[in-house]
Amino acid sequence: MNCINNYNNNNNNNNNNNKIMIPDLKNNDTGSSADDGRSEGVADYQVYGFYTSCSFKVYFMFEELNIPYQTCLVNIRSGEHFKGEFAEMSPNNKIPMLIDNTYSVDSGDDDEPLKIFESGAILLYLAEKYQKFLPPLSKPKERCQVQQWLSWQISEMQPALTSYVYYFMMAPEPVAFGMEKADQDLHKILKVLDKRLDDGRKYICNEFSIADIACFGFGSYFNLNVFKGWNKYENVVRWVNTMSSRPSISKLLPIVEQTLRVRKLKRLDNQELVL
Ligand SMILES: N[C@@H](CCC(=O)N[C@@H](CS)C(=O)NCC(=O)O)C(=O)O
Structure with a gap:
């Protein structure tokens, strides 16, 4: 899977801090450039998305929270959402999807990272977790x-x-x-x-x-x-x-x-x- 790190305020030499980094499409027709944020490593948060309004909501949330995240490209134009790794983990075959590698859930034999689909559920989850942009239960x-x-x-x-x-x-x-x-x-x-x-x-x-x-x-x-x-x-x-x-x-x-x-x-x- 093609992923790029968005570091936000983490000190690094990446000079793309003024732009959200999303991986290129395989046929390179996005005009975006590869950067030193390109990574094979597993980040705390991975956002599986594409160039769509539903994905923007989740990128926007991470930028507002100002925490690092990785964007992983699922090319829905070429049907990647029905194939391989993404199809296996996404019950609805749609983006966006968030993986929280800081939390695991018991899946029977093994613990797996928490996977969330539906943009509204993702926003609610992050708002609850960081207690931001959603008034508390006391209100x-x-x-x-x-x-x-x-x-x-x-x-x-x-x-x-x-x-x-x-x-x-x-x-x-x-x-x-x-x-x-x-x-x-x-x-x-x-x-x-x-x-x-x-x-x-x-x-x-x-x-x-x-x-x-x-x-x-x-x-x-x-x-x-x-x-x-x-x-x-x-x-x-x-x-x-x-x-x-x-x-x-x-x-x-x-x-x-x-x-x-x-x-x-x-x-x-x-x-x-x-x-
Ligand atoms: N209710 C979903 C809608 C997600 C959605 O429609 N995603 C579109 C891209 S914006 C998608 O994955 N489309 C692929 C398809 O319909 O095959 C959400 O808010 O997450």
Whole structure:
């Protein structure tokens, strides 16, 4: 498996501290360069992901936690998620997946590292473990709000925006019905988020939380004009600007831009992307 270390604040001579490092695709079409973080060694945390919004949520979380992690590439374009090592450990054959090598679980004969799939479960796990970006049990109302918006992201926002990207950027040819439905669903989602932020709040809940992290998996596409008409939602624009000013996001954005290039995504309706 092709993996790269992201050291964060660990002192090292790696000069890629301003960019999240993800391994090249095998056919080398990412434009990213190999660095001295390339490693065969086992890190405490391994994130199995690709150049996708679901993976961004987990990279973003690690950057916010400021702890070292390794990114391992599962090329879903070439079907690597159905093969070998990844297929064996992933019940749902989807990325992202996190391996926590600092914890083991009893698997009968042997202890195995803890493996977690589903981006929401990964964010909750890390938030609980480091007691960050999720209010504690002693604040049930605040905690419930974060869990609620996290669930909304996973069950409503993620599928709607994924469909939008499929119909507007990945379909072999334009499909009018699909585009119309995806556009309607996009605006439903943006209205919900805009209304939530309408009281002038800076973040989706009282403080910066895993709900913001989850929603910004796709949020990182907004500034690139992937979602046509998104910027008529003023509160969403304000939130995107606030999120974009976080240092972790400035590390993430080059990878997002690279993603659109790597995956050769362009809008089927000939609207310009901002790259
Ligand atoms: N609910 C899952 C969704 C994961 C997901 O859809 N992953 C996509 C990439 S963003 C994937 O692995 N797709 C491969 C496939 O569907 O075959 C999560 O939030 O982790």
